[in-house]
Amino acid sequence: MLSGQTGRDDLVIRGARVVDPVERIDELLDVRVDAGTITQLAPQVDANGHRIVDAAGLVLAPAFVDPHVHLRTPGREDEETIASGTAAAAAGGYCAILAMPNTDPVVDTAEVLEALRARAATEAVVPVGFLAAITKDQAGAELTEMGALADAGAAGFTDDGRPVVAAGVMRRALQYNAVTGRTLAVHCEEPTLTRGGHAHAGAVAAELGLAGWPSLGESLMVARDLDLAADTGQHVHLMHLSARDSVEHLERAHARGVSASGEVTPHHLCLTDEAVRSLDPNVKMNPPLRADDDRAALIDALRDGTIIAIATDHAPHAPEEKDVPFEAAPFGVTGLETSFAALYSQLVIPGVLRLETLLERLSAGPARIFGLERPRIAVGAPANLALLDLEARWRVKSTTFKSRSPNSWLLGKRLHGKVRLTVAAGRVVHEA
C-alpha cells in the first residue's frame, strides 16, 4: 500500500535511550542496522565498520506514521509536492504518511492512483500511501470503483475535506468496503449546520462576529457514522475529531462493541478558540479550534486510548492565500515538521501526557488503524527510527521548512524537542 524507496543503510546508533512502548523497551542501548534492517539491540554492539551515530542523551523511538496529510499533488504543486511533503515528513520524524485524495483531479480512479504511486516510487523521501475517494469526484453521490482502487494499491478510502452527506450513500460505502479490506475514513461535518462558518460557535466567534461552526456540526455526523458502522458491522475511522461530544459518542460506541477509531490533530490538542482572537489565518482550520472543555476531552481520550492516533492534517496553503483577512483565508495549517516538538512542549513537559503515550499515538496507533506494518525497535524489523533530542530548543521559522508552504500555527514560537535523525524503510532520510 505504501510507495517509496526502501534503503539498505548500515548504521550503529550508540547510547540512546531506546523507547518502544509497544515492545516495552525503555533502556540505554545500542542499535545496529544492517542493510536497512535492525540486527542487534544491546548495551554495546560491534560497529563492524558501520557509520556510528553518537546518541548519548537522546531518545530513539519507532518513527512516526501520519495518517492524514495533504500533498496537494496533483493540481497544486505550488503548495506541496510528493518530494517536498515527504521531506517535511522526514524532518518531523515520520517513516510513513497517508495522503488525502482531495486533489485536482480527485484520486477516484485507478489511473490517477497508479500515476501518483509511480511518481512516489522515485520522488518520495519517506513511503507514502494514497487514500482514494469514497465517491466519484468526492461529490457524495456515486461510489468509486473501490475494488479496483484497492487492487491498484489504495491505502484506504475517504472523501476528506467533505463529508459524505447522504446517509444512504455512506451506508452503501461501508457495506461495500468489506470487499477492499481497507480502512474507510470520514470527515464528519453536517453542512447545513456549518455552512459559512469560520470559527467554533462559542464566545470568541460571537464577540468577533465570525459565523459559527458548531461542535454539533461534527458530533451529529459522528453519531450517525458510528450508528452506520454498527448497522453494517464495518469499521469506521473518524478523522480530526475536535469536540467533546464526538469523543463521547466514540466512547459509547466502543462500549457497545462498535468497530471504530478516531484521530486528533496537534493543533486541537494544543490550542483553543481563544487563539482565534488574533484573527491570524494560521489558526483557521476545519474543524475549527474549540473550547477548553473540548480540548480537555481530546487529551483525556488520547490518554485513555479512546483515540489512538495523532494526525497532523498537514494542509499546505500558498502564502498569498493565507495572507488575507481571517474570513477570506482558506482552512488548514501545516504540521508535519512541528508535531512532535509541539506536543512534547505543550503536553509532555507540563506533565499532561506521558512521553510513551505520545510516541505510541504518533506511530503504532495510526499504523494499526490503517493496517500498516507497525514501526518497531526489534531485531529483524525494518529500520524505521526517530532520534529525538528532548533538550534541544528551537524557534519555528518559515524559512527552515521543507514544506513548500509556511502556514504553520507555530510560526515564531519556541519549542522543546528536535528530531535529530529519521530512518524510514531502512534509509536515513533526515539529519539535523
Added chain:
Amino acid sequence: MTDLRVVGEGPVPPPRERRHLLSIADLDRDDVERLLATARSFAVSQARETKKLPTLRGRLVVNVFYESSTRTSSSFEVAAKRLSADTLTVKAAGSSVDKGESLRDTAQTLAAYDPDVIVIRHPEAGAARFVARATDAHVVNAGDGKHQHPTQALLDLYTMREAFGRLDGLRVAIVGDVLHSRVARSLVQALRLVGAEAILVGPPTLLVPELGPSTWEIDAIADADVVYVLRMQRERMLEGANFVPSLREYAARWGITPERLRPGQRVMHPGPMNRGVEIDARVADSDASLVVDQVRSGLVVRMAVLYDLLTAGPVPVEAAVEVA
C-alpha cells in the same frame, strides 16, 4: 502644537500604544472619556461661522471603502476636511479591487502616498487589523465584517450623553438583527465600558446570548431609556438563511412602533433605516428620534478620533524617525 488651543480644555494625551482605532475592546474608559470630551470641544467649534480648523493641515487621510456606505464615508471625509487634512476616498467598485487586487497590495499601494491615517471599511472581520500590520499609517476601523464599528459606538455614546446628560446607569435596549451586526458588538462593549446597561432584543435566531442579556420578548424594551434599533437586512430572509419567516412577521413582532414606546424613551438607529420594517415611520420622524443627532455626532466624534490619533500624546517612534 499650538493647535491644541483650538480644542479648549486640552485633552489628556493617549497612551503610546493607541496607534489605531480597531476595536472598542482596545479602549479603556479614560480613552472613551477623552475622545468624547474632544468631540464636545469640536462641537463648540462647529457652531462658529468658520468651521474649518487648521489642526491637521498637511496631513493625509485615506478612506478605503470595500462596502457601500453613505454616512460613514462622508462623515470621515468631512471630519478630515474640517481639520484641514487632505483626503482621498477610494471605493472598491471601480478600483483595482474589481480587478482582483489583494488587500495587502491595495494597502501597500495607498501606503506609498504616506498617508497619516487610513480609514477602512471591509466585509471581512480583521481587515482593519490586517491593514494596520501591513502599513505604517494609523488605521481607523470603519466597519470590518460583523466584527466592529468603533466610531459608530463612540458617536452613539456621545449622542446618548448629549440627550441624557449621563451614561452611567443608562439602560439601552438593542433591538433586531444582533447576529449580523458589528454596530451591536461595538456598542455592547462601549456601553459596558461607561457603566451603562444593554439588553439585546430580537428573534431568537438573530440573538447572540454570548454578548450579554438577551430576550426575544419585545416587551423588554419597556425598561429602557434608549431603544436602539438595528437595521434588518433583507437578505436574512432568503431561502437557505431563514432567520425569520418574513419581513411582515418581523415588523409585527419586533418593529418599533409608537404603541411600543413609552413617554421619555429615545430612539436611535445607525442607518440606513428600513421604514416600516424595523422602525415605524412615525417613530423615525418623532421627537423621540435621535437619528439626526447621531449623524451630527458622527462628524465631531470622527474629528476627535483623527485628532486623537494624529496630534495628542507622545509621537509614535516611527513618526519621530520620519520627522527627523
